[in-house]
Amino acid sequence: MVYRFNFYPYSRPFKQPLKTHHGIWEKREGIIIQLADERGKNGWGEIAPLSWFGSETLQEALEFCRKLPQTLTLEDILEIPDNFPACQFGFESAVTYPKTRFLKETGFLSQGFETGFLRELKFSGLLPSGKAALQVFQTLFQQGFRTFKWKIAVYPISDELDMFKQLTKLILETIISETDKTEWVNLRLDANGGLSWEEANKWLSVCDEIKSDILKIEYLEQPLSVEQFAEMLALSQQYFTSIALDESVATLSQIRDCYQRGWRGIFVIKPCIVGSPRKLRKLCRENHIDAVFSSVFETAVGRRAALNLASELSHPKRAVGFGVEHW
Numbered sequence: 001m002v003y004r005f006n007f008y009p010y011s012r013p014f015k016q017p018l019k020t021h022h023g024i025w026e027k028r029e030g031i032i033i034q035l036a037d038e039r040g041k042n043g044w045g046e047i048a049p050l051s052w053f054g055s056e057t058l059q060e061a062l063e064f065c066r067k068l069p070q071t072l073t074l075e076d077i078l079e080i081p082d083n084f085p086a087c088q089f090g091f092e093s094a095v096t097y098p099k100t101r102f103l104k105e106t107g108f109l110s111q112g113f114e115t116g117f118l119r120e121l122k123f124s125g126l127l128p129s130g131k132a133a134l135q136v137f138q139t140l141f142q143q144g145f146r147t148f149k150w151k152i153a154v155y156p157i158s159d160e161l162d163m164f165k166q167l168t169k170l171i172l173e174t175i176i177s178e179t180d181k182t183e184w185v186n187l188r189l190d191a192n193g194g195l196s197w198e199e200a201n202k203w204l205s206v207c208d209e210i211k212s213d214i215l216k217i218e219y220l221e222q223p224l225s226v227e228q229f230a231e232m233l234a235l236s237q238q239y240f241t242s243i244a245l246d247e248s249v250a251t252l253s254q255i256r257d258c259y260q261r262g263w264r265g266i267f268v269i270k271p272c273i274v275g276s277p278r279k280l281r282k283l284c285r286e287n288h289i290d291a292v293f294s295s296v297f298e299t300a301v302g303r304r305a306a307l308n309l310a311s312e313l314s315h316p317k318r319a320v321g322f323g324v325e326h327w
Ligand SMILES: O=C(O)CCC(=O)C1=CC=C[C@@H](O)[C@@H]1C(=O)O
Pocket: 018, 020, 124, 125, 126, 149, 190, 192, 246, 293, 294, 295, 296, 297, 320, 321, 322, 323
């Protein structure tokens, strides 16, 4: 199979800049790719780099695309190197092929595609850092979200612990006043690696003190830096509140490495930057990965491919972090 290849760089500002411990992120830049097969059928994919998570940079991805010939074979796509994970994802997502048998044999097909069953997903709503979370929570709750993620390690911990008290109080009051109390809320905290050892212990102690049937702190995401794996493994064995790795498992090789070093907690998987969907399927089938699939604020092109993978591979009880459109 030979494909005619075109690519279209894009740049789109977010409705609201995203403030995290990494800094302020104001626009999403990426590349939409088009693979037209010999029948003239178009396949679309998206390259959405997140270099501060460990993927290639946008410039490296553009350079990669520019150097490619106008026509590509499937072998060219299968040979995209592992240090271009966002390109691996984008090109593989764009592959179309008349014979589903071939896609099945090469692992391109998701099980859902084969059986036509793509599991219904629950979505998590993203709460902005700081006090703004209080207003946004109520809006998202009205929209039906019951899992929320709040960005922390942006303001001083004493301020954020106060805001946490206000947020958890608001959540409990909202559930009691607006539901028949049979529902509950999962709250995720995402530090983006920005806490100190002492602060991580403080947050986990505070979370462990929350004993409620209607509010669960689902996990603390990436409390410490990628270099502090051993410390996070120790924390995961010391507190009741779960820990999720995100920046530490941004690519396939990092997932393998953390799994081999004993991580059996939650893996936040960002499909658009993790690398080859075929290799991700294989990894998740061969190992017991408690996966939470997460957006990199890609466009609808990357989101569709990412959610297909999520419906196949994510843990059924875990909401996916694709809840809020950022455009
Ligand atoms: O995972 C989610 O709930 C939404 C996506 C999300 O939080 C992120 C996407 C991309 C970069 C980060 O700022 C952030 C994260 O750390 O998970």
